[in-house]
Amino acid sequence: DAGVTQSPTHLIKTRGQQVTLRCSPKSGHDTVSWYQQALGQGPQFIFQYYEEEERQRGNFPDRFSGHQFPNYSSELNVNALLLGDSALYLCASSLWGPEQYFGPGTRLTVT
Amino acid sequence: EDKVVQSPLSLVVHEGDTVTLNCSYEVTNFRSLLWYKQEKKAPTFLFMLTSSGIEKKSGRLSSILDKKELSSILNITATQTGDSAIYLCAVEAGWAGNNRKLIWGLGTSLAVNP
Numbered sequence: 001d002a003g004v005t006q007s008p009t010h011l012i013k014t015r016g017q018q019v020t021l022r023c024s025p026k027s028g029h030d031t032v033s034w035y036q037q038a039l040g041q042g043p044q045f046i047f048q049y050y051e052e053e054e055r056q057r058g059n060f061p062d063r064f065s066g067h068q069f070p071n072y073s074s075e076l077n078v079n080a081l082l083l084g085d086s087a088l089y090l091c092a093s094s095l096w097g098p099e100q101y102f103g104p105g106t107r108l109t110v111t
Numbered sequence: 112e113d114k115v116v117q118s119p120l121s122l123v124v125h126e127g128d129t130v131t132l133n134c135s136y137e138v139t140n141f142r143s144l145l146w147y148k149q150e151k152k153a154p155t156f157l158f159m160l161t162s163s164g165i166e167k168k169s170g171r172l173s174s175i176l177d178k179k180e181l182s183s184i185l186n187i188t189a190t191q192t193g194d195s196a197i198y199l200c201a202v203e204a205g206w207a208g209n210n211r212k213l214i215w216g217l218g219t220s221l222a223v224n225p
Binding site: 101 | 142143145147152153154155156159199201203211212213215216217218
């Protein structure tokens with residue numbers, strides 16, 4: 001049973017560029033949440049997708065957008081990248097309740 | 112504003128020591144408290160606590176919730192170097208449906224030296 005998978009593992013982008021990160025949830029899970037984790041910080045909630053719709057959103061600008069596909073996989077898009085967007089981006093899936101299963105993350109570096 | 116505070120922020124101990132990590136919260140409509148361990152990348156689930164005073168245990172790790180004090184502790188006995196990690200506390204809060212959310216603490220960084 002595959003757990004949560006994310007791609008790519010690492011990514012280097014230049015300021016102003018756009019990036020797309022991908023996530024496949026754990027088998028049987030229908031809800032996907034995205035988090036940004038800066039070094040030395042706890043995860044910061046970006047948004048959550050359920051039934052292909054954004055169900056909740058954290059305090060992130062509109063440059064951060066997402067999508068969920070019918071197979072429950074999800075994408076996180078970030079436009080007009082800033083240096084401050086450099087972080088570990090974690091995807092977590094769940095079925096119901098608060099317990100979430102995390103993927104290995106994508107390390108994004110913006111130069 | 113909902114918040115979760117963990118203490119200490121970092122801790123260095125020797126193998127065999129016992130450690131106690133703290134998590135306190137101020138949230139609207141508490142639902143549950145979760146502990147995660149983060150080693151290199153993905154946090155892994157340890158415990159979920161919903162009822163006050165009932166200890167959850169897994170091997171050398173245990174945790175308990177005190178709803179009166181709005182806090183929880185995570186104990187690790189006979190620590191090993193493999194326990195070195197960041198321990199994260201998250202609180203689920205909010206009302207039914209779309210208003211539920213997880214609020215995360217900054218974590219406690221634990222280093223266990225041989």
